[in-house]
Amino acid sequence: xKTSIARKVLMALSGFFLLFFLLQHFIINFSSVISEDGFxxxxxxxxxxxxIQYGLQPVLIFGVIFHLGMGIYxxxxxxxxxxxxxxxxxxxxxxxxxxxxxxxxxxxxMLFLGLHFYDFWIPEIKTKxxxxxxxxxxxxxxxTRYFHELQHKFVDVWRVALYCLSFVFLSLHLLHGFQSAFQxxxxxxxxxxxxxxxxxxxxxxxVPLGFVFIALYHYVSQL
Amino acid sequence: MSEKxxxxxxxxxxxxxxxxxxxxxxxxxxxxxxxxxxxxxMDVLNEQLINEGQEPIAFDHDCREGICGMCSLHxxxxxxxxxxxxxxxxxxxxxFNDGDTIYIxxxxxxxxxxxxxxxxxxxxFDRIQHAGGFVSVNTSGNTQDANAxxxxxxxxxxxxxxxxxxxxxxxxxSCKNASAMLYVSAKVSQFSLLPQGxxxxxxxxxxxxxxxxxxxxGNCTNTGACEVECPKGISLENIARMNSEYxxxxxxxxx
Ligand code: HEM
Ligand code: SF4
Ligand code: FES
Numbered sequence: 441x442k443t444s445i446a447r448k449v450l451m452a453l454s455g456f457f458l459l460f461f462l463l464q465h466f467i468i469n470f471s472s473v474i475s476e477d478g479f480x481x482x483x484x485x486x487x488x489x490x491x492i493q494y495g496l497q498p499v500l501i502f503g504v505i506f507h508l509g510m511g512i513y514x515x516x517x518x519x520x521x522x523x524x525x526x527x528x529x530x531x532x533x534x535x536x537x538x539x540x541x542x543x544x545x546x547x548x549x550m551l552f553l554g555l556h557f558y559d560f561w562i563p564e565i566k567t568k569x570x571x572x573x574x575x576x577x578x579x580x581x582x583x584t585r586y587f588h589e590l591q592h593k594f595v596d597v598w599r600v601a602l603y604c605l606s607f608v609f610l611s612l613h614l615l616h617g618f619q620s621a622f623q624x625x626x627x628x629x630x631x632x633x634x635x636x637x638x639x640x641x642x643x644x645x646x647v648p649l650g651f652v653f654i655a656l657y658h659y660v661s662q663l
Numbered sequence: 664m665s666e667k668x669x670x671x672x673x674x675x676x677x678x679x680x681x682x683x684x685x686x687x688x689x690x691x692x693x694x695x696x697x698x699x700x701x702x703x704x705m706d707v708l709n710e711q712l713i714n715e716g717q718e719p720i721a722f723d724h725d726c727r728e729g730i731c732g733m734c735s736l737h738x739x740x741x742x743x744x745x746x747x748x749x750x751x752x753x754x755x756x757x758x759f760n761d762g763d764t765i766y767i768x769x770x771x772x773x774x775x776x777x778x779x780x781x782x783x784x785x786x787x788f789d790r791i792q793h794a795g796g797f798v799s800v801n802t803s804g805n806t807q808d809a810n811a812x813x814x815x816x817x818x819x820x821x822x823x824x825x826x827x828x829x830x831x832x833x834x835x836x837s838c839k840n841a842s843a844m845l846y847v848s849a850k851v852s853q854f855s856l857l858p859q860g861x862x863x864x865x866x867x868x869x870x871x872x873x874x875x876x877x878x879x880x881g882n883c884t885n886t887g888a889c890e891v892e893c894p895k896g897i898s899l900e901n902i903a904r905m906n907s908e909y910x911x912x913x914x915x916x917x918x
Contacts, residue, residue: 443872444842444882445909514882518840521881523773527674527687528766530740531839534891540839542884620885626907628900 447510452624454507455617459643461500466647469590469654476587484576484583487564508550515543538616545613552606559593594658603655607648614644668694669761673708675720676768678777681784685777687766697757701744702727702734704756705767721780727752729894732829735836736781737768742833742892750831750894770836774843774878785832787878788846794874795867796850798859818856825852827895834889834897840881845889847875848901855908865912872909 468486472479486492531540538545567573578585594600618640622633670693678685692708699707702724709719725733734751738744744754759765767781775783826849834845851868854860860867883902890899 443909444844444876444880445872445906446913448882449906449910514884518842518881518884521773521841521879522771522839524771526737526740526768526771527676528737528740528768531888533741533745534837534888535839535886539884539886616885623885623899623903624883624906626903626905626910628903630900 452621483586548609611648672764701754732831742836772841795870822856837892843880844883848905
């Protein structure tokens with residue numbers, strides 16, 4: 441924690457965890473397009489399994505807060521490292537837009553997470569842990585409310601638009617972040633790094649695009 | 664030699680000393696040959712200033728052939744100017760056009776304070792070197808046969824590539840975080856890849872990184888700007904090597 445490299449490595453590790461989390465989240469959400477029952481049972485499992493709820497969920501909460509906090513801390517430190525700015529600077533001559541704006545794309549993602557928590561996570565926590573209703577029941581049928589709640593959020597066109605927009609920022613964040621995390625933990629290899637970069641681009645485009653597709657699918661299917 | 668040279672407007676950072684404020688001043692030079700180096704163009708300007716009884720512009724230079732790393736300058740928004748793989752002394756005026764306005768600023772970083780005009784204090788790099796950028800064996804007088812220690816070709820090549828770093832600081836100047844990771848990683852790699860350097864590898868990387876942080880350089884965010892602007896083409900791969908060496912060293916080093 442004391443040195444620049446240690447902080448960078450922790451930043452990358454929290455990034456890896458978020459990448460992993462996002463992928464499983466995507467797969468479960470995508471099941472809602474294929475089968476209502478499939479989505480309900482996956483959600484019910486994730487929402488009630490003790491290992492996930494009491495083991496992984498705290499790690500995720502910590503991971504998000506850590507990634508956010510450390511991201512802001514590093515950004516402030518980096519700004520301090522150049523107190524007098526250039527009168528004339530051409531940052532685009534040597535580095536991609538994505539790599540230079542991680543803090544902004546990240547903060548946009550955080551704004552979205554705020555909405556997301558309000559929409560899904562806080563009601564989930566309330567139903568399950570405050571009201572103590574772990575049944576996931578809708579009209580008395582256990583484990584069936586999830587699909588309806590999901591659909592319900594994709595009725596308002598503005599919400600859908602905001603949802604889609606935030607995935608553009610996530611995509612930009614990951615276009616740099618995915619491969620950057622490997623470099624941060626010290627992995628670079630002339631055979632594998634080019635593959636990692638391609639894989640990263642694939643992830644950064646396919647996963648956000650997939651989330652957008654899911655949102656549009658539910659929006660359109662309820663028109 | 665009737666070929667007409669370029670007329671240029673120069674916006675140059677002037678600063679009396681380390682504590683004064685400094686500002687951009689505008690100068691004009693005429694009839695600059697495209698075959699001149701950038702520093703020769705600066706000489707022309709200084710000649711002109713001296714003739715007019717003004718204070719010439721202070722800038723660093725020494726070898727003027729791209730090997731010493733003394734010249735610096737942030738030219739039109741890029742360290743060592745718009746060309747690739749060259750230092751400012753190797754930059755030709757043919758990279759510019761007649762009528763151009765050229766911004767000339769010192770390399771900016773909190774760890775590289777301005778001494779005067781375009782001259783900066785890069786002794787932070789020296790202190791990082793002193794913290795571990797050496798091999799503590801006496802190599803003078805009893806030189807071994809070069810082939811006595813077998814070294815894989817790939818490692819030897821990488822060590823040599825890393826060793827071509829001239830310590831100019833363009834990596835710091837180009838980095839949006841003013842990070843010195845490319846420089847430090849080159850200095851770590853040039854030793855740690857070779858058997859003689861492996862002996863002290865753990866202490867070296869830990870101490871050099873500690874000193875780097877102390878000097879107030881920023882944190883690398885892997886933008887890759889350094890690699891693009893580095894006159895010697897030092898690879899980002901060195902940063903990854905330093906990160907992994909640092910991790911291993913900090914975990915395995917005995918108390
Ligand atoms: C909570 C909002 C977020 C903020 C404020 C944020 C901010 C940042 C910042 C400032 C960096 C450092 C840039 C760098 O060092 O190159 C970064 C890196 C990264 N972020 Fe985020 N981020 C957020 C969300 C996410 C999410 C949701 C994911 C993944 C699904 C993610 C994945 C990554 C990865 C993989 C890296 C690269 C780590 C590295 O370069 O070592 N981030 N983020
Ligand atoms: S790594 Fe390149 S840019 Fe940085 S100091 Fe060495 S030669 Fe200059
Ligand atoms: S003056 Fe020596 S490298 Fe430019």
